[in-house]
Amino acid sequence: MNVKELRQLFPILDQQVNGKPLVYLDSAATSQKPLSVIEAIDNYYRQYNSNVHRGVHTLGTKATDAYEGAREKVRRFIGAASIEEIIFTRGTTTAINLVAASYGRANVREGDEIVITYMEHHSNIIPWQQVARQTGATLKYIPLQPDGTIRLADVEQTVTSNTKIVAVMHVSNVLGTINPVKEIAQIAHKNGAVVVVDGAQSTPHMKVNVQDIDCDFYAFSGHKMCGPTGIGVLYGKKRLLEQMEPVEFGGEMIDFVGLYESTWKELPWKFEGGTPIIAGAIGLGAAIDFLEQIGLDYIAEHEHRLAQYALEQLSTIDGLTIYGPKERAGLVTFNIDGVHPHDVATVLDAEGIAVRAGHHCAQPLMKWLNVTATARASFYLYNTEEEIDALVSALKKTKEYFSYVF
Numbered sequence: 100m101n102v103k104e105l106r107q108l109f110p111i112l113d114q115q116v117n118g119k120p121l122v123y124l125d126s127a128a129t130s131q132k133p134l135s136v137i138e139a140i141d142n143y144y145r146q147y148n149s150n151v152h153r154g155v156h157t158l159g160t161k162a163t164d165a166y167e168g169a170r171e172k173v174r175r176f177i178g179a180a181s182i183e184e185i186i187f188t189r190g191t192t193t194a195i196n197l198v199a200a201s202y203g204r205a206n207v208r209e210g211d212e213i214v215i216t217y218m219e220h221h222s223n224i225i226p227w228q229q230v231a232r233q234t235g236a237t238l239k240y241i242p243l244q245p246d247g248t249i250r251l252a253d254v255e256q257t258v259t260s261n262t263k264i265v266a267v268m269h270v271s272n273v274l275g276t277i278n279p280v281k282e283i284a285q286i287a288h289k290n291g292a293v294v295v296v297d298g299a300q301s302t303p304h305m306k307v308n309v310q311d312i313d314c315d316f317y318a319f320s321g322h323k324m325c326g327p328t329g330i331g332v333l334y335g336k337k338r339l340l341e342q343m344e345p346v347e348f349g350g351e352m353i354d355f356v357g358l359y360e361s362t363w364k365e366l367p368w369k370f371e372g373g374t375p376i377i378a379g380a381i382g383l384g385a386a387i388d389f390l391e392q393i394g395l396d397y398i399a400e401h402e403h404r405l406a407q408y409a410l411e412q413l414s415t416i417d418g419l420t421i422y423g424p425k426e427r428a429g430l431v432t433f434n435i436d437g438v439h440p441h442d443v444a445t446v447l448d449a450e451g452i453a454v455r456a457g458h459h460c461a462q463p464l465m466k467w468l469n470v471t472a473t474a475r476a477s478f479y480l481y482n483t484e485e486e487i488d489a490l491v492s493a494l495k496k497t498k499e500y501f502s503y504v505f
């Protein structure tokens with residue numbers, strides 16, 4: 100299937116925005132959804148909407164099979180050993196918060212260390228700040244190289260025998276850096292720490308195998324990988340999840356409820372209190388089917404080509420600064436001298452081009468870059484070189500417009 104045919108599977112892409120063909124370059128914020136995902140959710144609500152794990156009626160059984168079937172698809176997709184290790188959450192943020200609230204508070208003490216990096220998204224910073232505050236532990240940062248990469252020697256330096264948790268993103272949503280999470284996990288384990296990987300920007304774009312990485316926890320969101328919003332995943336090693344207490348209590352997650360005490364269901368359900376995100380999980384399952392059909396290796400290669408082409412083309416614009424390393428995932432973050440990134444995004448929008456401007460939920464990284472905000476174009480399997488040409492020519496126009504005004 101070529102990219103033109105592939106684009107036809109995404110109905111939203113075929114529209115005009117401000118009188119111009121839509122150029123959607125904001126997939127790192129959320130991806131668009133193929134018909135097969137939209138239809139899977141539609142079918143659930145039209146044909147077998149029911150609660151799961153409850154009654155024995157036919158629709159309920161069908162819904163339960165589809166919900167649990169999606170869990171098996173996730174397990175296979177990330178190479179986990181068993182479905183007990185796959186917990187459905189609302190997204191990456193909720194998944195990391197679960198680890199922090201459960202594993203973090205139970206295992207981190209005063210004098211311990213939690214290690215993260217300067218490039219983390221807020222959702223992999225604030226939960227750890229909270230654990231550090233509540234336990235008296237210290238939060239430490241692995242420094243970055245000038246190109247926005249991490250040196251393993253700096254990981255070795257920062258992680259010590261006092262470190263209990265190392266939390267790091269697999270792929271940066273701002274720099275596009277692909278972090279050596281497997282090697283970081285080895286260093287963490289050598290020091291007796293567990294590793295939490297934020298996979299929000301990796302699972303949509305490249306093959307991920309949690310057993311090969313040997314991470315202890317891995318978090319990601321369905322909506323960035325062609326699935327719906329409101330569904331995400333926490334992978335955790337069974338040995339650790341077994342020891343952990345749930346953080347949400349109520350229906351669905353219990354085994355027996357007495358007047359003063361209760362017991363929990365086995366894994367993974369003890370972490371899924373309340374009616375789960377049934378349509379979301381079914382949609383995520385359909386998204387995984389779709390991504391596997393296209394092929395993660397093809398997607399990674401396509402985006403790599405687009406990113407390299409974008410780097411080449413954008414570097415022809417005077418006064419445009421690009422942040423991050425040359426070898427990167429499929430996104431480019433930049434600033435144009437003298438033009439605020441929000442103005443860049445507004446002018447691009449008038450041309451039908453959607454990019455994100457702001458701090459990208461990475462204020463410590465903005466501080467490290469010495470900027471308050473940037474613009475970001477992020478690519479996915481449906482983007483084309485022609486769209487990058489449209490971006491470049493609109494940016495040239497933006498530059499001319501602002502040099503004329505000021």
Ligand code: 7TS
Binds near residue numbers: 129220222455
């Ligand atoms: N981690 C990373 C690396 C992310 O890029 C994001 C979202 C999250 C965590 C949070 O995911 P959520 O689904 O729980 O919200 N990143 C972005 C972004 O770059 N632009 O908008 C959202």
